[in-house]
Amino acid sequence: MARKTNNRKTALLGVLGAQALALSFLENIFPALPGLPPGAKPGFSNIVTMFTAATAGLGEALAITVIKSVFAGVTRGLSAFIMSFAGGILSTFTMFFLLRLKSSPFGIAGVSVASAAAHNLGQLLAAAVLTGTSSVFGYAPVLLLFAVATGLVTGTVLKVLMPALRKQSRYFLK
């Protein structure tokens, strides 16, 4: 019986992982937005990661992050993998921590904005290590402003999609 539940959980995680990949793929085919460093993306797949962190757990959310990074690595090369991994891990830990706070002062929007900012910070740190210079932090102000905007958008979308995503989970776990 326990085994059956485990299989169902694995299947659900597979579907969530696929959804995260589909969203990552989607935002890669958009052209770069003017005024932003190219490579700055809205982070729609964070919708799935956040839902997973909130309803399943840290391990599951991290698994999705790793799948996303591997996808980035396979399609866009090693530095894309490192960037995706560094940003993803930091943002997943941030959202999980904020979601688990007792009587959290943050709503979905706040958690989303904080995790978007954490994602960018992780990427800047990775870029600093990759290039060997802290000068990449020149990107910081633009990225931070962009994180606030995209965090608000993904947070709102998650709020809207929540019933549908919960329904999907129930389909697998019931």
Added chain:
Amino acid sequence: MKTLFKKADFLLIAVLCLVCAALFLPRFFGAGKLEAVIYCEGAPFRRVDLSTVKEAYTIWLDAQGVVLKVEPGAIGYESSNCPDKLCVRTGRLTRPGDTAACLPSKTVVVLEGGFFRKGPDVMTY
């Protein structure tokens, strides 16, 4: 995990916007000398004073597979061997603090000047 906005959310967003504004402001006071610093593998490789450039020219970084274009008051990646070309798509850098990075080739170009005129800030490992 039900409400979209709580009080702390607005506070967080306000703080982030303030930090952002504080980081942005110095870029609008970059009068005087405008110097491009080209970093290769973490070390400053070459400095170009963009305010004295009269005619456009190119810099070839053969080992990195990168070509930079220098213009009066501007610099940018012209071409690169990297897979994603994010560096080329960054376009021309014109203000102090502007940054373009090419991760696969481990090169970074930063404009210094005004508030951003400082010594070498190289991380060593």
